[in-house]
Amino acid sequence: MKKSADAGKRQEPRPGGRTRASGLSIMSGGRLIGPRLQSMQREPFEERSRLASTRLAEAAGQAGLLDVAYGYADSPFGPLLVAVTPRGLARVAYPERDEEETLERLAVEISPRILESGSATGQIRRELEEYFEGRRKVFSIGVDLSAVRGFGREVLRQTARIPFGSVATYRDMATRAGSPRATRAAGNALGANPIPIVVPCHRVVRTGGGLGGYTGGVERKVALLELEGVELPGRA
Amino acid sequence: MLDRPAPAPAPGNQRIPPFQSFLEEHRTLVYRFLAATVGPDEADDVFQETFLAALRAYPKLKHAGNLKGWILAIASRKAIDAARARSRRPRPVPELPEIADVPGGSPDPLMQGPVWAAVRALPPRQRVALVHRVVLDQPYAELAAAMGISADAARADVYQALRKLREGWNDDEEER
Numbered sequence: 001m002k003k004s005a006d007a008g009k010r011q012e013p014r015p016g017g018r019t020r021a022s023g024l025s026i027m028s029g030g031r032l033i034g035p036r037l038q039s040m041q042r043e044p045f046e047e048r049s050r051l052a053s054t055r056l057a058e059a060a061g062q063a064g065l066l067d068v069a070y071g072y073a074d075s076p077f078g079p080l081l082v083a084v085t086p087r088g089l090a091r092v093a094y095p096e097r098d099e100e101e102t103l104e105r106l107a108v109e110i111s112p113r114i115l116e117s118g119s120a121t122g123q124i125r126r127e128l129e130e131y132f133e134g135r136r137k138v139f140s141i142g143v144d145l146s147a148v149r150g151f152g153r154e155v156l157r158q159t160a161r162i163p164f165g166s167v168a169t170y171r172d173m174a175t176r177a178g179s180p181r182a183t184r185a186a187g188n189a190l191g192a193n194p195i196p197i198v199v200p201c202h203r204v205v206r207t208g209g210g211l212g213g214y215t216g217g218v219e220r221k222v223a224l225l226e227l228e229g230v231e232l233p234g235r236a
Numbered sequence: 237m238l239d240r241p242a243p244a245p246a247p248g249n250q251r252i253p254p255f256q257s258f259l260e261e262h263r264t265l266v267y268r269f270l271a272a273t274v275g276p277d278e279a280d281d282v283f284q285e286t287f288l289a290a291l292r293a294y295p296k297l298k299h300a301g302n303l304k305g306w307i308l309a310i311a312s313r314k315a316i317d318a319a320r321a322r323s324r325r326p327r328p329v330p331e332l333p334e335i336a337d338v339p340g341g342s343p344d345p346l347m348q349g350p351v352w353a354a355v356r357a358l359p360p361r362q363r364v365a366l367v368h369r370v371v372l373d374q375p376y377a378e379l380a381a382a383m384g385i386s387a388d389a390a391r392a393d394v395y396q397a398l399r400k401l402r403e404g405w406n407d408d409e410e411e412r
Contacts, residue, residue: 049267052283053259056291059284065291070256103254113294114254 057117067111070103071121073128077220080197082124085110088142089124092195094216109147128197134227137164139198151177152189159190162203165228169207191215197224250300255291262307263287265372269308272367273315274322275356282318286311308372308382312364319360354404358397361385365393366401 060066068090070083078095083106090110093102103114123141130136143160145153158176162168168176174186190201196215202224206212211232214221225232266286270279289310297306355363361383368379369390380390 045264045267045271048271048280049263049283052267052280053263053287055280056259056284056287059288060291063288065288067295068254100257103256104251107252107254111295112252112255113291115256115259 057115058119060113060115061117061120065113066115066117066120067113068106069115069117069120070106071116071118071125073121073125075128075132075197076223077216080128082121082128083114084121084124084141085144085146087144087146089139089195089198090144090147092128092197094196094220096216106147110144124198131197132227137228141198143195143199145195145199147194148189148192151179151182151185152192154178155186155189156193156195156199156201159193159201159204160199162200164200165230167203167205167225167230170204170212171207173204187212200224203228203230252294252297252300253303255294258290258294258303258307259287262304265304266307266311269311269367269372270315272352272355272371273364274318275352278318278322282311282314285318286314289314305378305382308368308374308378309384312368312382315364316360319356319363323360351401354401355397357404358400362393362397362400365390366397369394 057066057069061069068083068085070081070091072079073082073092074080080095081091081093081097081099081102082089083091083093083102091102091106093099106114124139127136127139127141131139143156145156148156154177155173158173159168170187170190171180171183173190174180174182177186179185190204191213193199193201193215196202202214202221204212211218211221222232263283267279267283270282270286274282286307290307355366358366364383365379368374368382369376372379374382376387376390376394380387383390385393
Protein backbone atom coordinates (compact mmCIF):
# COMPACT_ATOMS: atom_id res chain seq x y z
CA MET A 1 0.00 0.00 0.00
CA LYS A 2 2.58 2.58 1.13
CA LYS A 3 1.87 6.13 0.08
CA SER A 4 -0.80 5.17 -2.38
CA ALA A 5 -3.05 4.43 0.54
CA ASP A 6 -3.03 8.15 1.23
CA ALA A 7 -4.76 8.76 -2.08
CA GLY A 8 -7.84 10.05 -0.31
CA LYS A 9 -7.43 12.66 2.33
CA ARG A 10 -4.14 13.28 4.03
CA GLN A 11 -4.27 13.03 7.75
CA GLU A 12 -2.08 14.80 10.21
CA PRO A 13 -0.17 12.44 12.44
CA ARG A 14 -1.62 12.34 15.88
CA PRO A 15 0.73 13.72 18.48
CA GLY A 16 2.21 10.82 20.34
CA GLY A 17 0.08 8.43 18.37
CA ARG A 18 1.48 5.32 16.82
CA THR A 19 -0.61 5.35 13.71
CA ARG A 20 2.00 7.09 11.66
CA ALA A 21 4.92 5.10 12.94
CA SER A 22 3.37 1.78 12.12
CA GLY A 23 1.86 3.09 8.92
CA LEU A 24 -1.56 1.96 7.89
CA SER A 25 -0.44 -0.95 5.85
CA ILE A 26 -2.40 -4.04 6.64
CA MET A 27 0.35 -6.28 5.41
CA SER A 28 3.40 -4.96 7.19
CA GLY A 29 2.79 -2.25 9.70
CA GLY A 30 -0.62 -3.30 10.95
CA ARG A 31 0.69 -5.51 13.68
CA LEU A 32 -2.55 -5.71 15.60
CA ILE A 33 -5.54 -4.63 13.58
CA GLY A 34 -4.56 -6.39 10.38
CA PRO A 35 -3.73 -9.80 11.85
CA ARG A 36 -6.85 -9.69 13.98
CA LEU A 37 -9.07 -9.08 10.97
CA GLN A 38 -7.22 -11.55 8.82
CA SER A 39 -7.50 -14.24 11.44
CA MET A 40 -11.19 -14.35 10.65
CA GLN A 41 -10.37 -16.06 7.38
CA ARG A 42 -9.85 -19.18 9.43
CA GLU A 43 -13.17 -19.01 11.20
CA PRO A 44 -15.48 -21.84 10.25
CA PHE A 45 -18.49 -20.60 8.35
CA GLU A 46 -19.06 -23.90 6.66
CA GLU A 47 -21.79 -25.05 9.03
CA ARG A 48 -23.57 -21.72 9.34
CA SER A 49 -23.62 -21.14 5.61
CA ARG A 50 -24.89 -24.67 5.04
CA LEU A 51 -27.84 -24.09 7.38
CA ALA A 52 -28.50 -20.73 5.75
CA SER A 53 -28.47 -22.41 2.34
CA THR A 54 -31.10 -24.90 3.49
CA ARG A 55 -33.27 -21.99 4.62
CA LEU A 56 -32.72 -20.35 1.26
CA ALA A 57 -34.49 -23.15 -0.61
CA GLU A 58 -37.58 -22.62 1.55
CA ALA A 59 -37.53 -18.85 1.05
CA ALA A 60 -36.98 -19.27 -2.69
CA GLY A 61 -39.97 -21.58 -2.95
CA GLN A 62 -42.18 -19.15 -1.08
CA ALA A 63 -40.99 -16.30 -3.31
CA GLY A 64 -41.79 -18.30 -6.45
CA LEU A 65 -38.12 -18.29 -7.46
CA LEU A 66 -37.52 -22.02 -7.36
CA ASP A 67 -37.97 -23.48 -10.85
CA VAL A 68 -36.50 -26.91 -10.09
CA ALA A 69 -36.30 -28.50 -6.63
CA TYR A 70 -34.47 -31.77 -6.17
CA GLY A 71 -34.02 -34.33 -3.42
CA TYR A 72 -33.40 -38.02 -2.86
CA ALA A 73 -35.83 -40.90 -2.45
CA ASP A 74 -34.87 -44.25 -0.94
CA SER A 75 -35.25 -47.25 -3.21
CA PRO A 76 -34.05 -50.88 -3.40
CA PHE A 77 -31.65 -49.65 -6.12
CA GLY A 78 -30.12 -46.97 -3.91
CA PRO A 79 -31.00 -43.29 -3.57
CA LEU A 80 -32.92 -41.88 -6.53
CA LEU A 81 -32.49 -38.24 -7.43
CA VAL A 82 -35.93 -36.70 -7.97
CA ALA A 83 -36.53 -33.23 -9.42
CA VAL A 84 -39.84 -31.38 -9.46
CA THR A 85 -40.99 -28.18 -11.16
CA PRO A 86 -44.20 -26.23 -10.52
CA ARG A 87 -45.72 -28.40 -13.29
CA GLY A 88 -44.80 -31.72 -11.74
CA LEU A 89 -42.12 -34.37 -11.59
CA ALA A 90 -39.43 -33.74 -14.18
CA ARG A 91 -36.70 -36.25 -13.33
CA VAL A 92 -36.00 -39.52 -11.61
CA ALA A 93 -32.34 -40.49 -11.89
CA TYR A 94 -30.87 -43.82 -10.83
CA PRO A 95 -27.86 -43.70 -8.48
CA GLU A 96 -25.26 -44.48 -11.14
CA ARG A 97 -26.16 -41.30 -13.01
CA ASP A 98 -23.66 -38.52 -12.53
CA GLU A 99 -25.49 -36.05 -10.31
CA GLU A 100 -23.70 -32.97 -11.57
CA GLU A 101 -24.48 -33.92 -15.14
CA THR A 102 -28.15 -34.51 -14.27
CA LEU A 103 -28.42 -31.07 -12.67
CA GLU A 104 -26.59 -29.41 -15.53
CA ARG A 105 -28.99 -30.95 -18.01
CA LEU A 106 -31.95 -29.74 -15.96
CA ALA A 107 -30.39 -26.27 -15.92
CA VAL A 108 -30.22 -26.24 -19.71
CA GLU A 109 -33.54 -27.97 -20.40
CA ILE A 110 -35.70 -26.26 -17.77
CA SER A 111 -34.03 -23.52 -15.73
CA PRO A 112 -30.78 -22.91 -13.84
CA ARG A 113 -32.83 -21.89 -10.78
CA ILE A 114 -32.24 -25.27 -9.16
CA LEU A 115 -31.97 -25.89 -5.42
CA GLU A 116 -32.03 -28.95 -3.23
CA SER A 117 -35.22 -28.89 -1.17
CA GLY A 118 -36.45 -31.60 1.14
CA SER A 119 -39.87 -30.03 1.53
CA ALA A 120 -40.58 -29.34 -2.15
CA THR A 121 -39.74 -32.95 -3.00
CA GLY A 122 -41.41 -34.45 0.08
CA GLN A 123 -44.53 -35.72 -1.65
CA ILE A 124 -42.85 -37.60 -4.48
CA ARG A 125 -40.20 -39.01 -2.14
CA ARG A 126 -42.92 -40.40 0.13
CA GLU A 127 -44.92 -41.80 -2.77
CA LEU A 128 -41.90 -43.55 -4.25
CA GLU A 129 -41.06 -45.09 -0.90
CA GLU A 130 -44.67 -46.29 -0.56
CA TYR A 131 -44.49 -47.76 -4.05
CA PHE A 132 -41.39 -49.75 -3.21
CA GLU A 133 -43.03 -50.97 -0.01
CA GLY A 134 -45.98 -52.24 -2.07
CA ARG A 135 -48.38 -49.73 -0.57
CA ARG A 136 -48.93 -47.51 -3.61
CA LYS A 137 -50.08 -48.30 -7.14
CA VAL A 138 -50.72 -44.83 -8.55
CA PHE A 139 -48.61 -41.71 -8.21
CA SER A 140 -50.64 -38.61 -7.48
CA ILE A 141 -48.04 -36.14 -8.72
CA GLY A 142 -48.23 -34.98 -12.33
CA VAL A 143 -45.28 -35.26 -14.68
CA ASP A 144 -43.46 -32.42 -16.40
CA LEU A 145 -42.36 -33.67 -19.82
CA SER A 146 -41.71 -30.19 -21.19
CA ALA A 147 -38.04 -31.03 -21.79
CA VAL A 148 -39.01 -33.87 -24.15
CA ARG A 149 -40.01 -32.95 -27.68
CA GLY A 150 -42.37 -34.30 -30.32
CA PHE A 151 -43.06 -37.98 -30.78
CA GLY A 152 -40.99 -38.95 -27.75
CA ARG A 153 -43.16 -36.87 -25.48
CA GLU A 154 -46.31 -38.47 -26.84
CA VAL A 155 -44.86 -41.95 -26.33
CA LEU A 156 -44.05 -41.10 -22.71
CA ARG A 157 -47.47 -39.55 -22.14
CA GLN A 158 -49.08 -42.75 -23.38
CA THR A 159 -46.71 -44.84 -21.28
CA ALA A 160 -47.76 -42.92 -18.18
CA ARG A 161 -51.25 -44.37 -18.72
CA ILE A 162 -50.27 -48.05 -18.57
CA PRO A 163 -51.80 -49.26 -15.30
CA PHE A 164 -49.87 -50.76 -12.41
CA GLY A 165 -49.32 -54.48 -12.85
CA SER A 166 -49.92 -54.63 -16.61
CA VAL A 167 -47.67 -54.45 -19.65
CA ALA A 168 -47.79 -53.18 -23.23
CA THR A 169 -45.48 -53.72 -26.21
CA TYR A 170 -43.20 -51.25 -27.97
CA ARG A 171 -45.46 -51.59 -30.99
CA ASP A 172 -48.50 -50.77 -28.82
CA MET A 173 -46.79 -47.62 -27.64
CA ALA A 174 -45.89 -46.52 -31.17
CA THR A 175 -49.51 -47.04 -32.18
CA ARG A 176 -50.94 -45.21 -29.19
CA ALA A 177 -48.56 -42.32 -29.87
CA GLY A 178 -49.94 -42.10 -33.40
CA SER A 179 -47.25 -43.77 -35.53
CA PRO A 180 -47.81 -47.55 -35.63
CA ARG A 181 -44.68 -48.17 -37.67
CA ALA A 182 -42.36 -46.16 -35.43
CA THR A 183 -41.63 -49.00 -33.04
CA ARG A 184 -37.91 -48.29 -32.98
CA ALA A 185 -38.47 -44.59 -32.31
CA ALA A 186 -40.83 -45.51 -29.49
CA GLY A 187 -38.13 -47.75 -28.05
CA ASN A 188 -35.61 -44.93 -28.24
CA ALA A 189 -38.00 -42.54 -26.49
CA LEU A 190 -38.56 -45.07 -23.71
CA GLY A 191 -34.83 -45.66 -23.41
CA ALA A 192 -34.36 -41.92 -22.87
CA ASN A 193 -37.25 -41.66 -20.39
CA PRO A 194 -36.28 -38.89 -17.93
CA ILE A 195 -38.83 -40.07 -15.34
CA PRO A 196 -38.42 -43.85 -14.97
CA ILE A 197 -40.62 -45.73 -12.48
CA VAL A 198 -43.27 -42.97 -12.39
CA VAL A 199 -43.54 -42.93 -16.19
CA PRO A 200 -43.47 -46.72 -16.18
CA CYS A 201 -41.29 -47.62 -19.14
CA HIS A 202 -40.60 -50.88 -17.30
CA ARG A 203 -44.15 -51.91 -18.27
CA VAL A 204 -43.23 -51.88 -21.97
CA VAL A 205 -41.93 -55.20 -23.29
CA ARG A 206 -41.21 -56.85 -26.62
CA THR A 207 -43.92 -58.22 -28.87
CA GLY A 208 -42.63 -61.81 -28.73
CA GLY A 209 -42.60 -61.97 -24.95
CA GLY A 210 -39.02 -60.78 -24.44
CA LEU A 211 -38.47 -58.15 -21.81
CA GLY A 212 -36.47 -55.65 -23.88
CA GLY A 213 -33.89 -53.40 -22.34
CA TYR A 214 -33.84 -51.14 -19.33
CA THR A 215 -31.72 -48.33 -17.92
CA GLY A 216 -29.03 -49.78 -15.71
CA GLY A 217 -29.85 -53.40 -16.61
CA VAL A 218 -32.82 -55.62 -17.22
CA GLU A 219 -32.69 -56.95 -13.65
CA ARG A 220 -34.22 -53.68 -12.54
CA LYS A 221 -37.07 -54.12 -14.99
CA VAL A 222 -37.64 -57.62 -13.63
CA ALA A 223 -37.60 -56.34 -10.04
CA LEU A 224 -40.15 -53.61 -10.79
CA LEU A 225 -42.48 -55.96 -12.69
CA GLU A 226 -42.25 -58.56 -9.92
CA LEU A 227 -43.03 -55.87 -7.36
CA GLU A 228 -46.17 -55.17 -9.36
CA GLY A 229 -47.09 -58.87 -9.51
CA VAL A 230 -46.61 -59.27 -13.26
CA GLU A 231 -46.06 -62.89 -14.31
CA LEU A 232 -42.88 -63.03 -16.35
CA PRO A 233 -42.54 -65.75 -19.00
CA GLY A 234 -39.61 -68.05 -18.40
CA ARG A 235 -39.09 -66.91 -14.82
CA ALA A 236 -39.88 -68.90 -11.75
CA MET B 237 -23.95 3.82 -5.95
CA LEU B 238 -26.71 1.57 -4.75
CA ASP B 239 -28.65 2.22 -7.89
CA ARG B 240 -25.97 0.90 -10.15
CA PRO B 241 -26.42 -2.54 -11.61
CA ALA B 242 -23.98 -5.24 -10.59
CA PRO B 243 -20.90 -5.35 -12.80
CA ALA B 244 -21.50 -7.66 -15.69
CA PRO B 245 -19.55 -10.90 -15.48
CA ALA B 246 -16.49 -10.95 -17.72
CA PRO B 247 -17.01 -12.48 -21.14
CA GLY B 248 -16.74 -16.22 -21.25
CA ASN B 249 -18.40 -19.18 -22.75
CA GLN B 250 -19.11 -21.11 -19.60
CA ARG B 251 -22.67 -22.23 -19.10
CA ILE B 252 -24.56 -20.92 -16.12
CA PRO B 253 -24.25 -23.70 -13.53
CA PRO B 254 -27.24 -25.02 -11.58
CA PHE B 255 -27.89 -22.53 -8.78
CA GLN B 256 -27.18 -25.13 -6.12
CA SER B 257 -23.63 -25.58 -7.48
CA PHE B 258 -23.12 -21.82 -7.57
CA LEU B 259 -24.43 -21.56 -4.01
CA GLU B 260 -22.16 -24.38 -2.80
CA GLU B 261 -19.14 -22.75 -4.34
CA HIS B 262 -19.64 -19.31 -2.82
CA ARG B 263 -21.78 -19.70 0.30
CA THR B 264 -18.92 -19.85 2.80
CA LEU B 265 -17.18 -16.83 1.32
CA VAL B 266 -20.38 -14.79 1.25
CA TYR B 267 -21.31 -15.77 4.78
CA ARG B 268 -17.85 -14.83 6.05
CA PHE B 269 -18.07 -11.50 4.26
CA LEU B 270 -21.49 -10.76 5.76
CA ALA B 271 -20.58 -11.92 9.27
CA ALA B 272 -17.70 -9.44 9.16
CA THR B 273 -19.66 -6.53 7.69
CA VAL B 274 -23.10 -6.77 9.32
CA GLY B 275 -22.22 -9.04 12.23
CA PRO B 276 -23.07 -12.64 13.05
CA ASP B 277 -26.59 -11.77 14.26
CA GLU B 278 -27.70 -10.25 10.98
CA ALA B 279 -25.52 -12.26 8.62
CA ASP B 280 -28.14 -14.95 8.13
CA ASP B 281 -30.89 -12.57 7.02
CA VAL B 282 -28.59 -10.64 4.70
CA PHE B 283 -27.32 -13.95 3.31
CA GLN B 284 -30.92 -14.82 2.38
CA GLU B 285 -31.47 -11.41 0.78
CA THR B 286 -28.23 -11.70 -1.16
CA PHE B 287 -28.90 -15.12 -2.63
CA LEU B 288 -32.59 -14.43 -3.27
CA ALA B 289 -31.58 -11.36 -5.29
CA ALA B 290 -29.06 -13.52 -7.15
CA LEU B 291 -31.68 -16.20 -7.77
CA ARG B 292 -34.08 -13.60 -9.14
CA ALA B 293 -31.53 -12.35 -11.68
CA TYR B 294 -29.91 -15.71 -12.35
CA PRO B 295 -31.72 -16.86 -15.52
CA LYS B 296 -30.90 -13.55 -17.18
CA LEU B 297 -27.14 -14.03 -16.83
CA LYS B 298 -25.55 -14.46 -20.22
CA HIS B 299 -22.49 -16.40 -19.10
CA ALA B 300 -20.69 -17.65 -16.03
CA GLY B 301 -17.55 -15.56 -16.49
CA ASN B 302 -17.21 -13.95 -13.05
CA LEU B 303 -19.85 -15.32 -10.74
CA LYS B 304 -17.74 -14.72 -7.65
CA GLY B 305 -17.44 -11.01 -8.47
CA TRP B 306 -21.15 -10.91 -9.26
CA ILE B 307 -22.30 -12.41 -5.95
CA LEU B 308 -19.85 -10.26 -3.98
CA ALA B 309 -21.26 -7.18 -5.69
CA ILE B 310 -24.78 -8.16 -4.62
CA ALA B 311 -23.56 -9.00 -1.10
CA SER B 312 -21.80 -5.62 -0.89
CA ARG B 313 -24.99 -3.74 -1.75
CA LYS B 314 -27.05 -5.80 0.69
CA ALA B 315 -24.47 -5.30 3.45
CA ILE B 316 -24.44 -1.55 2.91
CA ASP B 317 -28.25 -1.45 2.81
CA ALA B 318 -28.45 -3.46 6.03
CA ALA B 319 -25.84 -1.30 7.75
CA ARG B 320 -27.69 1.88 6.79
CA ALA B 321 -31.03 0.50 7.88
CA ARG B 322 -29.52 -0.53 11.16
CA SER B 323 -28.02 2.90 11.80
CA ARG B 324 -31.47 4.44 11.33
CA ARG B 325 -33.18 2.41 13.99
CA PRO B 326 -32.20 1.85 17.60
CA ARG B 327 -31.17 -1.64 18.48
CA PRO B 328 -32.36 -3.04 21.76
CA VAL B 329 -29.84 -5.87 21.74
CA PRO B 330 -26.39 -5.21 23.13
CA GLU B 331 -23.61 -4.71 20.66
CA LEU B 332 -21.54 -7.58 22.02
CA PRO B 333 -23.51 -10.72 22.90
CA GLU B 334 -22.03 -13.32 25.18
CA ILE B 335 -19.90 -15.83 23.40
CA ALA B 336 -21.84 -18.66 25.00
CA ASP B 337 -24.98 -17.40 23.24
CA VAL B 338 -23.56 -17.75 19.76
CA PRO B 339 -25.80 -20.11 17.83
CA GLY B 340 -24.68 -22.56 15.18
CA GLY B 341 -21.82 -24.39 16.83
CA SER B 342 -18.36 -23.29 17.76
CA PRO B 343 -18.06 -19.85 19.27
CA ASP B 344 -16.04 -17.41 17.21
CA PRO B 345 -14.89 -14.72 19.60
CA LEU B 346 -12.95 -12.90 16.91
CA MET B 347 -16.19 -11.82 15.29
CA GLN B 348 -17.68 -10.81 18.61
CA GLY B 349 -14.75 -9.04 20.16
CA PRO B 350 -14.02 -5.33 20.40
CA VAL B 351 -12.15 -5.20 17.10
CA TRP B 352 -15.23 -6.42 15.29
CA ALA B 353 -17.46 -4.06 17.21
CA ALA B 354 -15.17 -1.27 16.03
CA VAL B 355 -15.30 -2.54 12.43
CA ARG B 356 -19.08 -2.54 12.53
CA ALA B 357 -19.12 0.98 13.94
CA LEU B 358 -17.41 2.21 10.75
CA PRO B 359 -19.45 3.97 8.07
CA PRO B 360 -21.03 1.28 5.86
CA ARG B 361 -18.99 1.86 2.73
CA GLN B 362 -15.67 1.98 4.55
CA ARG B 363 -16.59 -1.12 6.47
CA VAL B 364 -17.47 -3.06 3.34
CA ALA B 365 -14.30 -1.92 1.57
CA LEU B 366 -12.17 -2.90 4.56
CA VAL B 367 -13.66 -6.38 4.78
CA HIS B 368 -13.19 -6.94 1.06
CA ARG B 369 -9.55 -5.95 1.32
CA VAL B 370 -8.50 -7.48 4.61
CA VAL B 371 -10.83 -10.38 5.30
CA LEU B 372 -11.34 -11.57 1.73
CA ASP B 373 -7.90 -10.38 0.57
CA GLN B 374 -9.41 -8.92 -2.57
CA PRO B 375 -7.25 -6.79 -4.88
CA TYR B 376 -8.36 -3.16 -5.08
CA ALA B 377 -9.52 -3.56 -8.66
CA GLU B 378 -11.88 -6.34 -7.65
CA LEU B 379 -13.24 -4.74 -4.53
CA ALA B 380 -13.78 -1.53 -6.49
CA ALA B 381 -15.69 -3.48 -9.14
CA ALA B 382 -17.78 -5.27 -6.51
CA MET B 383 -18.65 -1.96 -4.87
CA GLY B 384 -19.19 -0.04 -8.09
CA ILE B 385 -16.60 2.61 -7.18
CA SER B 386 -13.19 3.59 -8.55
CA ALA B 387 -10.03 1.90 -7.33
CA ASP B 388 -8.89 5.23 -5.86
CA ALA B 389 -12.12 5.58 -3.93
CA ALA B 390 -11.72 2.01 -2.71
CA ARG B 391 -8.18 2.73 -1.50
CA ALA B 392 -9.40 5.84 0.27
CA ASP B 393 -12.20 3.90 1.97
CA VAL B 394 -9.83 1.21 3.23
CA TYR B 395 -7.35 3.85 4.37
CA GLN B 396 -9.98 5.78 6.28
CA ALA B 397 -11.33 2.60 7.83
CA LEU B 398 -7.92 1.50 9.10
CA ARG B 399 -7.15 4.99 10.38
CA LYS B 400 -10.38 5.08 12.36
CA LEU B 401 -9.77 1.64 13.77
CA ARG B 402 -6.30 2.63 14.92
CA GLU B 403 -7.53 5.81 16.51
CA GLY B 404 -10.09 3.90 18.47
CA TRP B 405 -7.73 1.15 19.45
CA ASN B 406 -5.17 1.35 22.21
CA ASP B 407 -2.27 -0.76 21.07
CA ASP B 408 -0.44 -0.69 24.36
CA GLU B 409 -3.36 -1.96 26.33
CA GLU B 410 -3.86 -4.75 23.90
CA GLU B 411 -0.26 -5.85 23.99
CA ARG B 412 -0.23 -6.63 27.65
